Amino acid sequence: MLDIKLIRQNPQKVQEGCEKKQVKINLGRLLWVDKKRRQTIQALEDMKSQKNKTTSQIPKIEEEGEKEKLILKMRELDKNSDRLNGNLKQLQEEFNDLMRQIPNLPLENVPVGKNEKENVVLREIGEKPEFNFTPKDYLEISEKLDLIDVKRAAKVSGSRFGYLKGGAALIEFALINLAFETLSKDYNPPTALPAEGGAPNFIPVIPPVMLKPELMEGMGYVERGREEIYYLKKDKLYLVGTSEQSIGAMHADEIFEEKVLPKRYLGFSTCFRREAGAYGRDTKGILRVHQFDKAEMFSFCRPEKSQEEHQFFLKMEEKLMKALKIPYRVVQICSGDLGDPAAAKYDIEAWLPGQNQYRETHSTSNCTDYQARRLNIRYRDSKTEKPEFVHTVNGTAYAIGRTLIAIIENYQQKDGSIKVPNVLQKYTRFKKIG
């Protein structure tokens, strides 16, 4: 949600931002409803003020007749206020509706573009591996080594599921270990205060994967993402598409002390996605599935620090990628390809030699105060002593399925086996699979 004051003072800017994001909104209607709504509030409150005054007089009055008169007068006032109340309720509803339709505005430095085709490749890192044989697709390799079983998953659960078996399962745990070791090594359990010099001291967390509707809405993924989310009707709960959703929601309605910011979490959870808009896309294998595990970074930070924090997250993602020695490129997402909550976003795409293309493995977004405002997450500013909205930043540490794909394709050997990346060997106990 945006600040209504910003919209009132700067409708042009909001309009432009929405256009950049390819989102159509009805600003004129919103501003009209806002005005009407405020007028009604004013009228209603004046009435209440009058009522409060009279009402406090009543017990002091001695004569019987006078008292009755006043009470009758009050009843008349009530009729009016009931009518206004009804109006206000309607206005308020429409106002909230319209407000929620407005996406977060892209930051100034975000390239303007219509869709993913206009994303900007910032840099390519790492040497693409040279093979003295024709590199295979990860599915082919993993079928031979019995690492990924999509067929039986289809039998048991339907399309877009997979069993990770044997070495693949071990690599999942290895990746998680590596992520937690890298990002939480300076984490200090008793205080959990930010470390000096911005050292990675993410608080490890395993969040719930089911989430109440109002909090899912607060994270900003429902307005234009409803079809993508699993909903358990009987229990009125959403399944998270990423642990970002339940980690962000964790501090709803709270006020942080300034000194605990940035508050960084490293979460691990299963993620559930309906992939409703992706019929026919990536139907093979485990690149796009309904369920996968992911280690995710999340930060609540001071507003003026969020861009720095976003860069830090990108740096951490690159660090995790470099550790695996997998070639990748960094892509800056253009305005038209940003989701509702994001003001800026970078993806990391890993090189997949078996498919001769880059595919997204990481994503980090700066959601500025968009989620914080909806979820009412604030901090107390040390100067003004007033609560202000925090900014939220999220980013992938490792998305298991896709990272696994990248490992399999980049580390494949001529004999059909897979070398385990050096950094993972101490966790897997195996140096190669197959």
Place this chain on the structure above:
RNA sequence: GGCGGGAUGCUGGAGAUUGGUUUAACAGGCUUGUCUUGAAAACAAGUGUACCAGAAAUGGUACCGUAGGUUCGAAUCCUACUCCCGCCGCCA
């Protein structure tokens, strides 16, 4: 799933028995000031959030789990819901 208890401000904790200056007694915490070489102690003062109007000072309104209701007026009465804490059943 069955039964019982509860939800109040930064925290603890009154308010239940008579609905009417209760934003809320009392205590603690925190902030500031006095005293002191400094600190502690003592003493004094202050101590919510949101919205609306306003340049500001300020004024108004709302908020005692949530949503409704009764009433001129509700933390206090009524209804539904949510969450928490016990006991039983089931269970990784």
